[in-house]
Amino acid sequence: MxxxxxxxxxxxxxxxxxxxxxxxxxxxxxxxxxxxxxxxxxxxxxxxxxxxxxxxxxxxxxxxxxxxxxxxxxxxxxxxxxxxxxxxxxxxxxxxxxxxxxxxxxxxAVLTCYVLRYSNYYRALQEVLRSGVAGDITSIHHLVAIGHAKAAHAFCRGNWAREEDGTGTLVQKCSHDFDLIVWWTGSRRLKRMASYGALSHWRPENKPPRAAARCIDCPVRSTCPFDAVRLYRDETALRYHFPDDSDAAMDEVVANSRYGECVYLGKNDSVDHQTTLMEFDGGLTVTLEMEAYSKERRRMTHFYGTRAEIVADGEKIVVKPFAGEERVITPAQPAGAHGGGDRAVMAAFYNLVKRTSPARYAALLDSALESHALAFRAEESRKQRAVGSCQEPDATNVKEHFAGTIMPHRETNC
Ligand SMILES: NC(=O)c1ccc[n+]([C@@H]2O[C@H](COP(=O)([O-])OP(=O)(O)OC[C@H]3O[C@@H](n4cnc5c(N)ncnc54)[C@H](O)[C@@H]3O)[C@@H](O)[C@H]2O)c1
CATH class of the missing domain: 3.40.50.720 (NAD(P)-binding Rossmann-like Domain)
Known part of the structure; x- marks a missing residue:
């Protein structure tokens, strides 16, 4: 091709x-x-x-x-x-x-890069869910711990710091997760949704009094967890973001680019945490929690079923039946980013264009857009401080899915 x-x-x-x-x-x-x-x-x-x-x-x-x-x-x-x-x-x-x-x-054909869906790990998890071992799933708790270093890089200093430059943190980071939720919940339709989130910490009022505008000049950087000198120059985890990841290039990044700036300058407005609550038909409830301030960078999902719990931490899948032995599945994680998903999506694209009937193309994009419908709807709920309710809970296409009503959050005195 x-x-x-x-x-x-x-x-x-x-x-x-x-x-x-x-x-x-x-x-x-x-x-x-x-x-x-x-x-x-x-x-x-x-x-x-x-x-x-x-x-x-x-x-x-x-x-x-x-x-x-x-x-x-x-x-x-x-x-x-x-x-x-x-x-x-x-x-x-x-x-x-x-x-x-x-x-x-x-x-x-338009194929969306939902690379997690193509990874070995999430395919294995889907097989476990489809096996019915958990009985009826009544609720799903899904956590996206972005990791403090990655979050500072992308959502405070970098490409997605400002909502107006793209889509904001939730759609950017979690359209993958909404895609997984769409996959896990299958034919069940969203009935109600509410989303809450804020930019709590990376704000000028939290800037330490003596902090400098650039980490390299900062007298208090040794006590700052977001010190760019440490994150880019002394550690290696973020270097893959740059075409030249040599020490000299990192020195340049820290000295002259936006990635060397203090996180408290107030140039960002994307949220640093957000929680979305969803109710699907049949009473299935799903919580999606996104956190910038985590030590580790991982996704963690807990499925509660009527016969077993399933805990998926991104490495293992632990099935805990109420009767019977606990089972631990450790799917192979092929080389490459996103557990091999980046490679697998390219292979899927080749197959789609070269070997698949064009009759499938429309459904493929529609299914990818389901996750966007949920993510944009969640953002609408957060921004309007409102609860979204779908007028057509049985709707079978994304358009109707999105065409729900928005009701104001009930005002309560706490
Ligand atoms: N699927 C995933 O898991 C995943 C992960 C990260 C990012 N993304 C998405 O991938 C996209 C790219 O992200 P990235 O991290 O590679 O960003 P990036 O900034 O590293 O790369 C974007 C590139 O586009 C180039 N560019 C800008 N304007 C251009 C133009 N007019 N013509 C040609 N090139 C132009 C820039 O110079 C830059 O090199 C984004 O939309 C991002 O949301 C997806």
Whole structure:
């Protein structure tokens, strides 16, 4: 498949490396990124230059900043190109709908990079759930612990610090998790939802009195958990975000980029924690909790069923039947980011375009949009301080799903 990669940052590079390693399936006919100097394929300064050029591409990978997803996808579909689209599909529900309409008119495939769904771990978990071992699942508690270092990097200092530049923390981070919830809850429809969240800590009023604007100059950095010098220069966990991860490059990042700035400058407004409560038909309740301030970076899910509990911590799956022996399943985690999901989604895209009937394309995008419907609805609830209720609890498509009413939170004196 001849592909154009639009955006060659962290995500674009991950997909590019897969394509290069699978030359029997993929040929990269161009890469668009204004920051790219050398490349394995012809380079274009922007995605529209790449789409205008005569590259012979059959498909594109859209790994651009969130705010460009809609325009780049519409332009690609208009040229008859299949699209592997990073999430979020769009920055609003209206943008998602535009993409849905354009996909339909083009007859092309749009596959969303819900990489967790493709990972070995979550596939194994889904098999356990489908086996019925837990009986009827009555509630699901799902925690997304972003990790304090990653959260400071992405949602305070980085690309998703400001809601107006993309979608805010919940849609950005948890569209994956809403996708998993849609997968786990199957045909059950959302009935009600409420979401609460705030930016509590990374605010100017919490800046230590003597703190400097840049960590490298800061006299109190040794006591600060978000010290950029330690996070980028002395530790390695965040370095994969940069094309050059050498010590010298990290010194430059800390000295001159936004990633070296104090987290308390007030340049950010994305929330640092958010809890979403959902009720599906049949009384199934789901809680999704997203936390920036965690030591570890992990997802943890607890399923309560009428015959067993299932605890999934991202490494193991522990099945605890009320009668019978506890069972621990440790699915193999293949190499590569997201437990092998990044590679698997590229393989799925190849199969989709080369081997799958186009008749499946519409349902595939609709199902991806279910998670966006939930995530945007949760954001609506948080911002309007309201509880969302679906007018059509039995609705079978995302449009009706989204067309619920919003009721104000009941005012209570505490
Ligand atoms: N599926 C996942 O798990 C996952 C994880 C992280 C990020 N994402 C999504 O992937 C997308 C990319 O994220 P990232 O972390 O790679 O960001 P990034 O900032 O590392 O990369 C984006 C790249 O796009 C380039 N770019 C900007 N404007 C451009 C233009 N007009 N034409 C061509 N290139 C342009 C930038 O120079 C940059 O290199 C985002 O939408 C993000 O939300 C998905």
């Amino acid at each position: 001849k592909i154009l990669i639009l955006g060659y940052g962290v995500r674009g590079r991950a997909y590019g490396e897969y394509a290069l390693a699978h030359a029997d399936e993929f040929e990269i006919v161009g890469i668009a990124d204004p920051l790219l100097e050398t490349s394995v394929a012809p380079v274009f300064a922007s995605y529209d230059d790449a789409l205008a050029a005569d590259t012979g591409a059959e498909a594109v990978v859209v790994a651009l900043p969130d705010a460009l997803h809609k325009d780049a996808t519409l332009a690609s579909l208009a040229k008859g190109l299949h699209v592997l689209l990073e999430k979020p599909v769009g920055c609003s529900w209206a943008e998602c709908e535009e993409i849905r309409t354009a996909r339909s008119a083009s007859g092309c």
